[in-house]
Amino acid sequence: MRFIHVLTFAICTVLFSCGPAPTDRTGGETTPAGEKPNIVFIYLDDLGYGDVSAYGQTTLKTPNIDALAAGGVRFTNGYASSATCTPSRYALLTGVYPWRNEDAAILPGTAPLIIDTNQITVPGMLRDVGYHTGVVGKWHLGLGSGNVNWNERVSPGPNEVGFDYSYIMAATQDRVPTVYLENGTVVGLDPDDPIEVDYQKNFPGDPTGLDNPELLTMRWHHGHNHSIVNGIPRIGYMKGGEAAKWSDFDMADHFLERAQQYVRDHKDKPFFLYYAMQQPHVPRTPHPRFVGSSGLGPRGDVIVEADWAVGEFIKTLREADLLENTLIVLSSDNGPVLNDGYFDDAVEKLGDHKPAGPLRGGKYSLYEAGTRVPFIAYWKGRIDPTVSDALISQLDLLPSLAELVGGNLSTASGAMDGQVLLPVLLGESQEGRRDLVLEATSRTALRRDDWLMIPPYTGLALLEEVQIETGNNDSYQLYKLSEDPGQRINLAEELPEKLTEMVTAFENIRGK
Ligand code: NG6
Numbered sequence: 001m002r003f004i005h006v007l008t009f010a011i012c013t014v015l016f017s018c019g020p021a022p023t024d025r026t027g028g029e030t031t032p033a034g035e036k037p038n039i040v041f042i043y044l045d046d047l048g049y050g051d052v053s054a055y056g057q058t059t060l061k062t063p064n065i066d067a068l069a070a071g072g073v074r075f076t077n078g079y080a081s082s083a084t085c086t087p088s089r090y091a092l093l094t095g096v097y098p099w100r101n102e103d104a105a106i107l108p109g110t111a112p113l114i115i116d117t118n119q120i121t122v123p124g125m126l127r128d129v130g131y132h133t134g135v136v137g138k139w140h141l142g143l144g145s146g147n148v149n150w151n152e153r154v155s156p157g158p159n160e161v162g163f164d165y166s167y168i169m170a171a172t173q174d175r176v177p178t179v180y181l182e183n184g185t186v187v188g189l190d191p192d193d194p195i196e197v198d199y200q201k202n203f204p205g206d207p208t209g210l211d212n213p214e215l216l217t218m219r220w221h222h223g224h225n226h227s228i229v230n231g232i233p234r235i236g237y238m239k240g241g242e243a244a245k246w247s248d249f250d251m252a253d254h255f256l257e258r259a260q261q262y263v264r265d266h267k268d269k270p271f272f273l274y275y276a277m278q279q280p281h282v283p284r285t286p287h288p289r290f291v292g293s294s295g296l297g298p299r300g301d302v303i304v305e306a307d308w309a310v311g312e313f314i315k316t317l318r319e320a321d322l323l324e325n326t327l328i329v330l331s332s333d334n335g336p337v338l339n340d341g342y343f344d345d346a347v348e349k350l351g352d353h354k355p356a357g358p359l360r361g362g363k364y365s366l367y368e369a370g371t372r373v374p375f376i377a378y379w380k381g382r383i384d385p386t387v388s389d390a391l392i393s394q395l396d397l398l399p400s401l402a403e404l405v406g407g408n409l410s411t412a413s414g415a416m417d418g419q420v421l422l423p424v425l426l427g428e429s430q431e432g433r434r435d436l437v438l439e440a441t442s443r444t445a446l447r448r449d450d451w452l453m454i455p456p457y458t459g460l461a462l463l464e465e466v467q468i469e470t471g472n473n474d475s476y477q478l479y480k481l482s483e484d485p486g487q488r489i490n491l492a493e494e495l496p497e498k499l500t501e502m503v504t505a506f507e508n509i510r511g512k
């Protein structure tokens with residue numbers, strides 16, 4: 001098939017005058033060699049809008065991410081779909097708002113898969129048009145259908161929702177099981193030492209972070225006081241599987257090597273790789289060679305480490321001669337948090353660094369820093385470097401990529417909230433979307449044009465443990481973001497007509 005495409009294009013170039021963006025038989029854009037471009041998502045975990053130098057930060061240096069930003073489209077209004085991980089990842093892969101799926105909330109490591117195996121996904125759509133598809137890194141979208149037996153192949157999972165290859169951690173670095181799974185099977189498991197996982201009760205006699213502080217190399221601040229793995233107390237209880245347990249310090253190298261290998265193995269066919277890095281989520285465990293590299297403690301060090309890994313990964317694409325044939329989208333699943341449950345100096349060593357940049361709030365927050373994140377599209381030789389203020393969401397990637405490659409979304413049942421914004425993604429247009437519903441722990445708000453409206457919510461205004469403002473208020477909040485990115489001036493009372501317009505638009509989308 002690929003040969004036919006190449007041949008078709010070769011004949012085309014000899015006989016006719018073809019346009020600069022050739023179209024192959026299944027539709028969509030192809031590269032100068034007549035091939036569909038490779039597509040890579042580099043997705044960080046809890047990386048804030050202000051955490052990379054390309055977004056104005058001056059303390060930390062992130063030269064490799066900056067290089068993508070400088071050579072591609074750097075979006076200043078690019079959004080994750082939620083202020084926490086699972087819902088954002090659900091939306092990233094399906095193009096559906098996470099609040100439409102009540103299971104799309106932070107999941108324990110034992111939760112069932114929350115993507116319907118019949119649902120259209122980015123990898124499924126791409127596979128249907130000939131891509132090889134892989135995921136390396138953090139999954140956190142659930143596995144199995146309940147009561148997972150970790151000692152057998154775990155299914156359904158990534159391989160059942162469109163990925164040909166998967167090498168993942170099930171949930172998060174702070175949740176059990178602390179093992180990798182390759183295509184559904186725990187890597188390095190000794191059958192004589194089976195894994196058991198329980199999120200309710202401990203296995204009798206096993207140490208915990210709560211009862212055995214003397215065994216800890218990292219202390220817990222809130223939560224995170226169940227089973228101890230590698231001296232780090234986790235969420236949930238796990239027994240067995242000793243030989244399969246990951247090394248926290250090596251995780252970045254480990255995922256990088258798998259991502260690089262994936263590229264080398266599939267360089268002769270169009271591929272899609274979802275490289276889901278674990279940094280800077282807790283527990284922050286930089287490899288020793290990065291310890292102290294940022295001066296900001298482990299949180300800064302793992303961002304430096306992640307930036308290094310991005311650079312190494314790009315090198316691999318370059319060495320395989322794929323850079324001009326690969327669209328890379330780099331972003332984050334939600335905004336930043338400092339103390340997310342461990343004592344790790346993130347607060348104490350922060351100095352002048354502003355993880356949220358000029359924005360208000362952070363992870364878990366309906367304020368802007370919860371969901372507005374670094375968002376970069378890079379395609380060497382195809383995208384002209386630019387800064388784009390267009391409003392774009394990670395929801396829009398699925399339909400935009402379908403447009404790019406001639407993918408079919410007509411089989412999609414249910415809602416499709418993503419919009420076709422291919423020219424925006426490629427930096428050719430600043431006409432982004434008009435409306436976007438933002439989510440934070442099941443609460444929602446509306447961004448429309450330059451305006452942000454948060455409806456009244458009861459509940460705490462400040463999450464004490466993480467020191468993040470939730471966005472909750474007894475009254476409506478209305479902000480004009482270009483003039484007030486820090487959301488300090490509530491215009492709801494001053495501009496009743498604007499508020500009514502926003503509330504009506506919001507309710508229309510939310511279906512109230
Ligand atoms: C919270 C955890 C937090 C983090 C978060 C998920 C506690 C007290 N806090 O419940 O540490 O794991 O879940 O983060 O347990 S996310 O980026 O995957 O959404």
Ligand code: CA
Pocket residue numbers: 045046084085281333334
């Ligand atoms: Ca996250």
